[in-house]
Amino acid sequence: MKANVYSEDQYITLKMADNGDVIVGMPYIQEWIEAVRSVPGRKWNVAEKQWEIPGTKSAILFLCHVLKDIPVKLGDAQLGEMFPELLQLQTAEEKIALQRLREGMKLKGYSTKTQKAYMGHAERYLRMLPVPLKDAELKHTRAYLLNLHEESRSSSYVNQAVSALRFWHVTVLGRSDPNLRIRPKRQKKLPVVLSTIEVSKILKSVQHMKHRTLLALIYSSGIRIGEAVRLTKQDIDPERRTIHIRQGKGGKDRFTVLSTAAYDLLQNYMKNQPIIKYLFPGGKGLDHHITERSVQQVFERAIRKAGISKPATVHTLRHSFATHLLENGTDLRYIQELLGHASSKTTEIYTHVSIKDIRRIQSPLDRMIGFEEDE
Structure with a gap:
């Protein structure tokens, strides 16, 4: 960048136009005008008195080339997301x-x-x-x-x-x-929770052994997707029935439960899958783990196939694990340890979605006898 050639308040501004073109705003500097005029497809908007270039990949790449020594500001976030090349135009x-x-x-x-x-x-x-x-x-x-x-x-x-x-x-x-x-007040949203029947439907809808085993481990152990894809064979302890989560969220190690059913799936899976480093290798080779996005796509296909309309994600399996443990009488402190929560307040959210006690409450409508006949 040659930012020292120009005064500090002189730079080109790029903004998205409603028609998809890119508006080029700038002070009257002949050198800059000539640079923009060299972009194929550029035009002068007479009504707005501004230069515009096509919002295409080729035009943007050409613009990056001709503006490489000129200070540039992006007028909206959409431009940077659509054309990451423009980020190269940051000032020194x-x-x-x-x-x-x-x-x-x-x-x-x-x-x-x-x-x-x-x-x-x-x-x-x-x-x-x-x-x-x-x-x-x-x-x-x-x-x-x-x-x-x-x-x-x-x-x-x-x-x-x-x-x-x-x-x-x-x-x-x-x-x-x-x-x-100043921080905005946190929204008090309850997590989406799947029933045990819905979890079973999801797992049964996945035919691919690696994918089914991975999702089963996430649900049965309550681990995060990022922790699951990075599991190695050394992290599984069948004797103690535990999974060692290394450097989880917050840089913390912890142990969580290894389900017998999930371990049986894992054993069958490993019979046909060579393991070099990660339990669940990805498309880049056996020494690279499957990506989180790939797992998310697998889950999205699974819930569609299972006919589940809840707005569930892979992380919903973790919420469901915690809620089902709580409903089955597991102490909240143990659930906190298994999930790796630093604060018990984080784990207490599951007391609000558990229906264990709610099911014991009889609605007053159910106490009314023959109310339909009174209509």
């Missing part, structure tokens, strides 16, 4: 700040998932920022967070955005921002 200052964020998270020992999520929030924030990063003020952060609410993002998503920006601005860049102390 932004690239350095993002690199410091990466390094800060690595030094803190954040998981790969958290690092990816935080980087995504930081990059989206930069794309929406109307000024250079060093000139960003409290109002800009506030506007960004308010925009997330207007997009109807969940409270957990907004909270994660706050955590990401707070870590970046305050911990890494050494700034102070009171807006990052």
